[in-house]
Amino acid sequence: MTWKTRGAYGSLILLALLTAFGVGYRTRAHSEEAARDRWLPTTKEASQVRPLVRTADGQMASGLVTPSRRSNKADLKPYETLDEVRRDIKENFVKTQVDDTTLTYGAIRGMLRSLGDRFTRFLTPEEYDDFQVKNKGEFTGIGAHIDVKEDYMGGPLAKPSGASRPYIVEPIEGGPAAKASLKKDDIILEIDGRNTADMNEDATVNYIRGERGTPVHLKIERKVAVPQGAAREAGFKDFDVTLTRDTIEIHPVKLDWLPERIAWLRLDEFNQKSDHEMTTALQEIQKGPDGQGPARGIVFDMRNNPGGLLDVAVQIGSRFIPSGPIVITRERNGSEQPLNAQHERFLNLKMPIVVLVNKYSASAAEIVTGALKDKGAATVVGEQSYGKASVQVLIELKNGGALVITTAKYLTPAKHDITDKGITPDIAIKPSPEDEQVPPARGGAQLQKAIEIIKGKTSQPTSTITARAD
Known part of the structure; x- marks a missing residue:
């Protein structure tokens, strides 16, 4: 892994970390490469991370941001107290061997917990190494x-x-x-x-x-x-x-064919392979299961999808929406930046789409779901989604670890704030046992409802679904 020199204060990398990590959400499954939380950075080429910064038009571009030098006028008394406590522990605690690294990491985590934001986290060097490995989409x-x-x-x-x-x-x-x-x-x-x-x-x-x-x-x-x-x-x-x-x-996209030429398209997470695999799957859907014509409709299944990369969410959303914002970020100063659809990616899918979500669908999955719902490009079926609407930056530390700090929140194109509320489905369906399997199985009530909707829309010869460009 190639990195630029960290410098005196580390490197601040503006990443679109859009994953509901650290909150006990349910993924499609824990895999041995990602058994804990899914911390995903933005897209990188080959083995080199390509950090993202926001440009003036709100789009994402490559770049590395150097943080401003910390003020020398900080009140040192709290730091003196912290060091005093550290020395008192070392000198008096019943266990004679007290590790400075353990104490330091504990103090860092305590500082971050005091912010009251469950998505702001500290990564040890080992955790950060795992973080980087996961970005490759392989382990x-x-x-x-x-x-x-x-x-x-x-x-x-x-x-x-x-x-x-x-x-x-x-x-x-x-x-x-x-x-x-x-x-x-x-x-x-x-x-x-x-x-x-x-x-x-x-x-x-x-x-x-x-x-x-x-x-x-x-x-x-x-x-x-x-x-x-x-x-x-x-x-x-x-x-x-x-x-x-x-x-x-790890292949995040799964395409299966249901009876009567209905495509079941599962997206498990938004990683650097997701857009390419989605594009391939959507092109196959346009050809149909036998190559004789497009599918009757798409069940776009994002149940148990914990999220991932912001730029990938915009890319995938752009496959379904021709123009206008996919998502709007709101910065700490209240300013808003639309991340607009990339028209060259639009596939103009002339077929009904039903999005399936559940209470474990979070973050980047909610961005795409919210965009398709607000733009009228899909019918949303299932449960209320998770409700994670924040963006994090990742700050690389000199010791090889990293900080993940929340810096912004996002809104849907219609400016709905889904924080701790989630996206309300157009049609709420309680999960059946088949729906609650990981991954969800055929025959579930939610999947059957999606199939029913597609059949209902395509029973009318003139029925087409067109996303609004507003």
Whole structure:
């Protein structure tokens, strides 16, 4: 990773961090490359980060911003008190070994918590390294989305009973886990001999990740069907498997075809691959499943999408909207900057579009949903979305860590503020069990409603959907 010299006060990188991290949202699944929070910067080329700054017209452009030199007139008494407390802890705390780094990181996090903004965060050097790795849209591991089951009782080898356990939510197609026939809901009991009882996502990821080509040994517990009346323990199969770590690409876009030529287009997050994959999928949708003509309509599924990159949200929104703002940012001084649709990206899709959202659809997903709703380009179905409407900057620190600080909020094109409220769907549908699976399964009530709407709109021969350009 190539970086410019940080300088005396670090580098301030204006990034469109539009992800609902740090708030316990539900993603499509935790993957081993992103088991905690999804912190995504703006698009970069190759392995070099291309930070974004705002230009005069409100669009995003490459550049690096040097922060102004800090004032020398600051009141030093609070800092003296902080140092006094640090020395008192070192001299008096019952534990003789008190690490300065731990104390410093704790003080930083305390300062940020005092701001009362849950999206303002401190990244340690290790977390920032992970942050940069995630931007590539690929990682090295076993190729599986991982989460944790709480209070897992399990079979005879799941000791202690009732502990939380990591499990495989979904193997990634073509990855080592899928090739080894690991399945959804397989419980990971051990990683290289370590018992996973009460192991959280971070620890699981740290143990599973490693260099490409190296082995990792897992003990797996799998539920199996048993005859009626058999002992409970007979319903579990335990086995060992050795996987070779490999480079796994994360594809944020999934296209599936539903009956009657209806496209089911899932967007899991807004990363640097999203716009390219969306464009490819939309071009395929225009050709149809058999290449004989466009799809009947699109179910644009952004349920469980936590967000991502602002510039990518504008790019994807521009595929559906020809002109006018995709989103409006409001700075700390109250000034507003529209981020307008990029007309050259507009695809003029002459078919009905239904957007699916739920309470875990956040940030960049809400930007695109809000734009399509305000412009009349789509019908929104599902649940009230999450309600994350803030933009962060990332400040690179000299120690290799970083600060993520909220600097602005955003409004929909019609200037709706969705902070802590979310976007209200045009048609509210409570999720069925199929809708609540990760990823959502076919047959869910929300998906069926979307299909019904598309069929209703296309039953009228003259029915077309055109986005407003206002």
